[in-house]
Amino acid sequence: MDFYDLAYAEAINGVSSQMLGFKKILSVDRDINASRDPAKSSGCIYIGSGEGIERASKAGAKAVAPEDYRLEPKAAAHMLDKGTILCISTYPIMSTSGIKRSKRIHFAGNMLDLCDKKGIDVAFVTIARSSLYLCSAMQLIALAELIGADESQARDSIGRVNMRLLE
Amino acid sequence: MMRTKRRYIAVKVANLPTDGFEHLEDGLYRALAEELGAMVYHKANPKIIRFGKHSFILRVGLEKYKDTIAALALIKRINDTDLAFYTIGSSGTIKALTSNPIEFPKEKFNSHRK
Numbered sequence: 001m002d003f004y005d006l007a008y009a010e011a012i013n014g015v016s017s018q019m020l021g022f023k024k025i026l027s028v029d030r031d032i033n034a035s036r037d038p039a040k041s042s043g044c045i046y047i048g049s050g051e052g053i054e055r056a057s058k059a060g061a062k063a064v065a066p067e068d069y070r071l072e073p074k075a076a077a078h079m080l081d082k083g084t085i086l087c088i089s090t091y092p093i094m095s096t097s098g099i100k101r102s103k104r105i106h107f108a109g110n111m112l113d114l115c116d117k118k119g120i121d122v123a124f125v126t127i128a129r130s131s132l133y134l135c136s137a138m139q140l141i142a143l144a145e146l147i148g149a150d151e152s153q154a155r156d157s158i159g160r161v162n163m164r165l166l167e
Numbered sequence: 168m169m170r171t172k173r174r175y176i177a178v179k180v181a182n183l184p185t186d187g188f189e190h191l192e193d194g195l196y197r198a199l200a201e202e203l204g205a206m207v208y209h210k211a212n213p214k215i216i217r218f219g220k221h222s223f224i225l226r227v228g229l230e231k232y233k234d235t236i237a238a239l240a241l242i243k244r245i246n247d248t249d250l251a252f253y254t255i256g257s258s259g260t261i262k263a264l265t266s267n268p269i270e271f272p273k274e275k276f277n278s279h280r281k
Contacts, residue, residue: 136255139254154263
């Protein structure tokens, strides 16, 4: 299975996606448009938090990436209706340490549980802002397992679901 | 006593300082212990067994090798040096890893520590 990741252009510069085990590392704003305004996120990936997640999924966002790993059941219902993908970014976990990191892993796990129950597609991506925060496909699978996914779900997410972001 | 099963992980170091990685070896073990916790670290028992130019091979216990791969992804700083570790392969034998296009020296690494 081919694996895909999503990161900012400045993180990808000079990095070989094949070396990291990905077919391609998708670039934010080049391969997929990103928006921080929920009202203008139709067909884009919305990166934000709070009420914006619900508003973005209502507006027809292709994917949403909650930075605070909080997903309200109401927003999840809208996402299921519209077929919105939930992106779990590893950047907020990698950029912290200690108790704060543990809490973020816990919240990401809760969000994953909710999506599993509702049947929402989950994409594990780095959304790295610098090359230091990129990781290999193997590491992304291990991080997905750390969050609570099983190996087959993690592989499916990094392969099939991440490719859906490109479509 | 049962033989310990091991796994070998090929790791590429990004943003490597010009003086190489070898002097950061102890720092890596400390960082891994911090990320894994003492109990898991004891079971993983990580040890660098071979250095390449920008890469190394880490030997870990089979039971905890996935935790070690996740921990390597989370380490971003060692001894005030910003760097990243990309896990590029894992295998049950060293031979399978060194046959990859990544360059690893054929001779065994002699640790700089006495």
